[in-house]
Amino acid sequence: MQLDPSTLNEKEQYKLMTGAIVPRPIALVTTLGPLGPNAAPFSLFNMAGSAPPMVMFSVGNQGDGREKDTIQNLRHLPEFVVHICNEAIAERMNVCATDYPTGVNELVKAGLTALPSSKVKPPRIAESPVHMECKVMQIIDAGERHHVVLGEVVLFHFHDGIVNEQLRVDIVKLNPIGRLSGPNYARLREFFKLQRQFVGEVPKQLVD
Ligand SMILES: Cc1cc2nc3c(=O)[nH]c(=O)nc-3n(C[C@H](O)[C@H](O)[C@H](O)COP(=O)(O)O)c2cc1C
Numbered sequence: 022m023q024l025d026p027s028t029l030n031e032k033e034q035y036k037l038m039t040g041a042i043v044p045r046p047i048a049l050v051t052t053l054g055p056l057g058p059n060a061a062p063f064s065l066f067n068m069a070g071s072a073p074p075m076v077m078f079s080v081g082n083q084g085d086g087r088e089k090d091t092i093q094n095l096r097h098l099p100e101f102v103v104h105i106c107n108e109a110i111a112e113r114m115n116v117c118a119t120d121y122p123t124g125v126n127e128l129v130k131a132g133l134t135a136l137p138s139s140k141v142k143p144p145r146i147a148e149s150p151v152h153m154e155c156k157v158m159q160i161i162d163a164g165e166r167h168h169v170v171l172g173e174v175v176l177f178h179f180h181d182g183i184v185n186e187q188l189r190v191d192i193v194k195l196n197p198i199g200r201l202s203g204p205n206y207a208r209l210r211e212f213f214k215l216q217r218q219f220v221g222e223v224p225k226q227l228v229d
Contacts, residue, residue, distance in 0.1 A: 036202065044199020044207040047106035048078050049114050051135075052094035053143040056124030058135060059090045060117045060146065062106060064200035074174040076103055076155060082166040083120070090123050092160070092168050099157035100141035101172060104149035107196045108208060113148070140175045150195055152178040 026034050039045075045064040052059050065079035080092050095101060106114045116131035128135050128146065135144035138154050145152040155172035163169050183194050192209060199207040 039200075040202040043201045045201075046197060047114065047200050048076070049104040049106050049110070049117060049146065049149060050078065050091055051102045051104070051128070051143045051145060052091050053098050053100070054090060054094035054123070055097060058126050058128060058144050059094055060127040060131070060133070061089065061091050062114045062118050063091075066103075069171055074153075075158065075171060076153065076174060077169060077171050078103075079163070079167050079169045082168075086166070088168070092170075093123070094143075095157055095160060095170060098142060100143055101155050101157070101170075102138055102141065102143050102145045103153040103155055103172075103174075104146050105151040105195065105197055107150050108198055109150075109196070110146075110148050111198055111206065138176070145178065150180045150183055154178075 024037065029037075046066055047062050047064045048066040049060060049062050063078040063080065067077060069075040069077040080089050082088055091101075110133070113131040113133050117127040117133075119127070119130070121127060121130065127133075128144070134147035136147050138145050138152075141154045141156065145154070153174045154176040155174050157170060157172050159171045161169040161171065179190075183191055185191065192212070197209060199209070201207055
């Protein structure tokens with residue numbers, strides 16, 4: 022089966038992409054606007070690089086063309102905190118996805134606890150197992166209505182016991198969830214290993 026996106030409408034393209042590009046990690050992103058803090062989840066999210074540590078997420082405009090509060094806030098103050106969403110905060114993350122009027126603090130609506138950040142002004146969320154304080158490097162206005170935010174991580178916070186002395190993150194303790202299509206989510210339960218094969222010497226520094 023071949024499908025040419027130019028023959029599909031945006032909803033159809035969205036269905037194919039969000040059905041096939043799975044599972045997607047979920048960043049619960051806090052920002053700070055003139056009317057106070059804001060929190061919203063984004064699954065068009067990933068690591069973007071490691072020199073320096075970088076993350077990216079993509080924010081679409083609202084159906085009526087309005088920019089979402091997250092983008093409006095980032096244009097005002099180019100700082101944010103990314104929180105990895107795990108099973109324990111899944112329901113509360115979902116409350117933060119409600120399109121409340123600008124200025125409504127989703128953290129209060131969701132019953133999440135705001136903590137002060139150290140290197141950026143937007144607050145962080147106590148209940149999330151991982152917080153990454155970030156500064157905006159670029160906002161790329163892409164296509165008809167998306168804004169890809171590229172940010173540098175300037176400080177990591179992990180709940181105690183998640184990272185060991187070798188800096189390995191315990192996936193079971195982290196217990197992240199993944200977004201599938203529509204209202205569907207996935208848990209991570211079964212793991213397996215693949216050793217990388219090398220021709221000749223094993224490189225000193227592995228770069229994926
Ligand atoms: C799990 C999940 C993932 C989402 N991912 C995105 C995304 O990647 N990009 C986006 O624009 N909206 C995404 N949304 C919708 C936004 O969270 C929603 O529009 C939110 O109200 C935006 O908030 P804001 O206006 O406060 O920025 C997602 C919603 C959920 C529940």
